[in-house]
Amino acid sequence: MVLGIPLLWIALFMLLPYGIIVTFSFWVKKYPTFVPAFQFGNYVTLFTDPQYVLVLLRTLKISVLVSVASLLLAYPFAYWLVFRCRSAKLRTWLYMAVIAPLWVSYLLRAYVWKTILGTEGVLNSFLKSIGLIDEPSSIFLYNQFAMVVTLTYIFIPFMVMPIYTALEKIPANLTEAAADLGMGPWRSFWTVTLPLSAPGIAAGATLTFCLSFGDFIAPFLVGGPDGNLIANVIATQFGAALNWPLGSALAIVMLVVVLTIVSLSDRMERKGATGGI
Amino acid sequence: MAQSPNRAPGLVSRYGADTAFMTFVAALMAFLYIPIWVLIAFSFNDSRSLTWPLSGFTLDWYVKLASNGDLLAAIRNSFYVATGATILTLCVGVPAALALHKVNFPGKTVFRRLILLPITLPGIVTGISMLNMFKLIGFPLSLETVILGHATALLGVVVTQVYARLQRLPKSLEEAAFDLGASPWRSFVDITLPNIRTAIVGAGMLSFVLSFDEIPVTFFLTGRDNTLPMYIYSTLRRGVTPEINAVGTIIVLLSLVLIVVSVVSTRDTKQK
Amino acid sequence: EGTLNVLTWEGYADSSFISKFEEESGCKVNATYVGSNDDFAPKLMSGGGVYDLITPSIDTTKLMIDLDFVEPLDTAKISEWNNIYKKFRDLDGIQKDGEYYGMPYVWGAIAFMYRDDAFTTPPTSIADLWNPALKGKVALWDDKSSIYVAARLNGDMDIYNLTDEQIAAAQKKLLEQKPLIRKYWATAGELVDLYKAGEVVISNTWAGYQSGMLKAEGIKVTEFIPKEGAEGWMDSWMVVKGTPNKECAYKFLNMQLSPLGQCGVANINGYSVADPVSAKACMTPEQFTSLHQDDPAYLDSLMVWQPLGDRFEAYTNAWNAVKAQ
Amino acid sequence: MAAIIELENISKHYSPTIIGVDNVSLTVEDGEFVTLLGPSGCGKSTLLRMIGGFETPTHGTIRLADKDVTWDPPYKREVNMVFQDYALFPHMTVGENVGYGLKVKGLGRLEIETKVHDALKLVGLFDKVKLRPQQLSGGQRQRIALARAIVREPKVLLLDEPLSALDAKLREQMQIEMKHLHEKVGITFVMVTHDQTEALVMSDRVVVMEKGRIAQQGRPQELYDHPASPYVANFIGTTNFLPGRVIRCTGERAEIEIGGGRLSAIVDAPLVAGSTVTAGCRPEKVRLLAEGETAENVLEGRVAEVIYYGLGLRLAVELADGSRVYTDSLLPDRLALSPVPPLGQSLRLAVEPHNVFVFEGEVTP
């Protein structure tokens, strides 16, 4: 029974739906909707029509940038929390403080960046007031930069959590051993702490990457004319274009990309696990 | 008895590094919280527009909020969906975690992969695939389909958290219960459950929050009813008013309370 | 006696006039809002039994009929049917096999709009949206309508029957414009915000609606019909096939054509209405005039949307390709 | 005394290649204190867990009090286990922990309280009844685990390395206490340990295991004095192994030629003259000969190392062929002895023939 319920659930709400989108992806669009068929036209379109390839590449780029940006922010923070923060209470509170924004509406958190980055927004007002710029600049909003900032802001907790856990699991005496063997703080970080936290980085990067990869809100809110991401295209295919087969094929592509990333990072984590921490 | 730092040349660089770290942490906190303060500030701003600078103080938006039937209905729906999804996902996720932990069966790795997949899988794929299914079997969309969608999408959250806790639970505890005459069911209720309780509560709380705030799956699976984020999403079309910021502010306050409660409650169990 | 679930645009079931209807008829109205005409089909596609009434625009009504989502209207039960502008009643989009499926309700133009303080010489042409001096200050509706705009700029005036070459030319034109674009606006509110926040000074617009909202915020904008002409649109009420609430549905349709409904929506959204008789009864003369209710020439000057049928994909595909770049 | 546990040809194959326990038969008498002793991985825990019902054997039969329980789950067996990590329930107080097994039995509240009280008295921790296990020290937790098992009055108490988590001093103390407890409650104890001293000090019978099989079993003294194999000799206590050849063997007396001299030994079975053997003897059975004193087996060598270990001295004496013989002495009275011999000094050692073990073949300890 312990196994039965989850198995049934998986079969009903995961395997069946995935099976159906796979099927749909071979169907064909025909006015007014679409009809069953078995052909690879949708996939051919996806890989020959430059618009899809372009969007896919752009989505990959944005997702990588978001992962890297979150990593650069999250890692030093988690590192400081685990190894440098002396007060356990402060550590708990700061950790909670990073996770807490998750509880605030995702849309509002994204939306508020419009207010901040806009031409007459908070950031421009601030820069003007400290005399850094004379004229409000429009370079902050409605472009890929704004999307990366917003997505990083939203997904950073998902990077902090696994890295924190991974760092916490590193026995203190390993870094002590490194110091003992003559390694200065930097070298001991590069040779011991960083490699041992690799599984956490992998997990966090996977999560932020996949979450950004599937986002369609940020382009809508803060993206510019060149901000279309793959999820927007899928939504369009299911909405405006009424081309569910093509949309399904896109979803399959997305699924494959995510599965690839996940199994890559799984392998990395497993390698870390045999690292035995 | 206090140590004098000037005796310790090695410590100077350490203090330097500490300062750098502190600055960084402060900047990160600013990055995380300035937007939230901006959000809150606008809920008291007396202009309908969400553009800088603020023009004046008002509580109107809170008053309006209280009388906005659609918004209140959306909040109610969100509570309904989040509660339903949390209960369902716990009902499926906890047994799944137990199965992963204890039972050895063929295809276990596939099972694990599958059940954890929705965590990383973009919600849009979950939403679309389930939409396709409901469409195919002719099941009308409603809040209940959203609940099913959320429960599926959040399954992995529950499974990972509960599974992690189970892994940390010494196997000998349950064996000791068997040994003392407890049947498997009894030892689960008496021993395993109390010891994974905080993980279940934590996973439940996280699921609740994530479901409450979920958009992509809801977007594809909801019928005519709006959840709160969907309501906000649709008002984005007409133009967001600070009413939404007022809702956001209330959510921030509520989550603060919840966070404090959860911290306090986990601290309690630690003391035990 | 029953609850009507309507899938419609905001304002079309506004409580300012619906509550009165609910009181009088005893029918409860439950509204869900769409953001685009493209939302109707997906929402109805995944199973029936959810909505009773919908209000797609004239380019989408045909699709609804072809998808078999809606049922023929019993026009005898709509008391003011014959008061509706004949031009609208005769539109192809709401008929099939001699039966009417849609009840015209409101109409308007996809006009253009600019911010007064940004221009010394008021723009008069679509070409002004291609003016490099306005780099980063232009917005355009995120819709296949963009193709219509670009096609007109290219001089292809039969915008609903463009050839592949003409669509490609329009696509090229839009790509030329892309560097100037601040944002492709998706929703009415978004465009309003863009103007308010000073991000944008010129764009196309749903005539009457966004300018009204901006005026309320104290932002001076002017709508204009460019010399290349403007598209016109018209929304109709349609009854979803197999609705169990037929009685309430017809009560609702009648109310919407009555002065209550017609002025209700005109006051909220600033759109022109389909029944001049009701309009005359409830509007001030100024409002009546400013909404062009008595101006058949204006109506005729608009290129009212037409269903694209098979060509739909070519248009959307071109537009998506522009966005993808 | 009747047999309470009977294992008949028990095997446990975790996989075709991983064999935890290999065809073990063992009978434990009612009230006995039996220890399973062996190095890590030899299958002690597996065997114990099969008695407890936590593993099912792949072969063989387990009988408890004449009842076949081979396939019974743990909660149906009248045995209780004390786990190595104690497995105290962290969410229950000490009292609740001890009472849990009674609650499951469906006893009344009052009865449970009395029994818990008695059990805690027995282990001397009644004042801790309201505390949580985490608030106790290692030794205290250990005793609570004992109390929890004993309170159910099982026929057999199984103990898997019950003392291994304690420090040396505390372990020694607990060894004595547990032995007393065994005498008091009269329950059969089956204990797993890899600590030789622990096994010898505590048990009535020691079962030495080697790679899933029983290498030898018997009373502690028996095993120590008459190890059946070099493995047992080496595992229990320290043994000097001296490779050699049989010169002659008459009756129970054998003459062995070893590198550094000659040894006679009392043997159980006759040996073939000329065969390769290994002679063994305990360091404490080797004594230093005084000037002029003679003995049957005399070995000559030089002091190579002196190891002091509180209780006494261990000398490593290097024989002529370079092999080393260790000799222990307790120094019951230091002043009465000649001073500790300096490194390099020549010495003569003696060992009685009945203290020499002889194993066939060569042995690499």
Added chain:
Amino acid sequence: MAAIIELENISKHYSPTIIGVDNVSLTVEDGEFVTLLGPSGCGKSTLLRMIGGFETPTHGTIRLADKDVTWDPPYKREVNMVFQDYALFPHMTVGENVGYGLKVKGLGRLEIETKVHDALKLVGLFDKVKLRPQQLSGGQRQRIALARAIVREPKVLLLDEPLSALDAKLREQMQIEMKHLHEKVGITFVMVTHDQTEALVMSDRVVVMEKGRIAQQGRPQELYDHPASPYVANFIGTTNFLPGRVIRCTGERAEIEIGGGRLSAIVDAPLVAGSTVTAGCRPEKVRLLAEGETAENVLEGRVAEVIYYGLGLRLAVELADGSRVYTDSLLPDRLALSPVPPLGQSLRLAVEPHNVFVFEGEVTP
């Protein structure tokens, strides 16, 4: 020999109430093997970690080879540490682990390889160079940790309970091996342990700690034979404590009246007649008197318990006042002895006056 480590009035206060180490001064000679011995929490690790540079003292000065290193970080000190749980890097092979500390020195690849090779040879694990630490057994890991520290040729090797994770047999073996290693490499060893035997067997000097302070230090034999306090007497080896009163004290000889009789003892400092004292003696210094034999200090009692522990016998003898005295005997030759006395038999015990310790006041061991 020169002092290599000098600790001067070292204290470590973790907080105003938690005092890890309390005003300790200690000098370690070059090449010595010094052991810090004491029960859990007495500050052994803290002291060692301050020498290694992992903690900074709140007071006092640490000098290594005459250089003040009190404030130097670990990587600037010429000492190396072997951690209790080895702290091998799980993401590196054995070879990389051992070579890690050389890489930083800027040695060439070839030189590193040679040194790693030599170090692994030294600990007998050269064939494991390509494996990961997780693939090794506890004892092997321990030796790799040793090799990793030694390969850097530090002036001092610090060892924090290096053997505590090993089983008894392996531990014993490693004790000998480590002692040999110490002799071979000639590096100063400072080791922490809470195992008395380990301390006594391995070290040149033992430092017994009690609550952050040094209770006594000296050669193992000195400590065992002349414990300075009941704490030391009890912590190192087993001691029979007998409460009593001083009857008279002339010169170095004191007469003590105890519950079960009288004892004379040789004392260092004169005692006040009539004062309450506790007499102590080691079980192995107590011998059974044969029929008719006499001795200076004779105690009479009955056998209350017989404990067999391989090496020998321990008898618990109950004196007239109910107190128990333990006596150990090695049985160097079983047959030469009278049979083991049965429970309840009357016995006479003797202990030489110079084997009786006298501590002032009452002692609750």
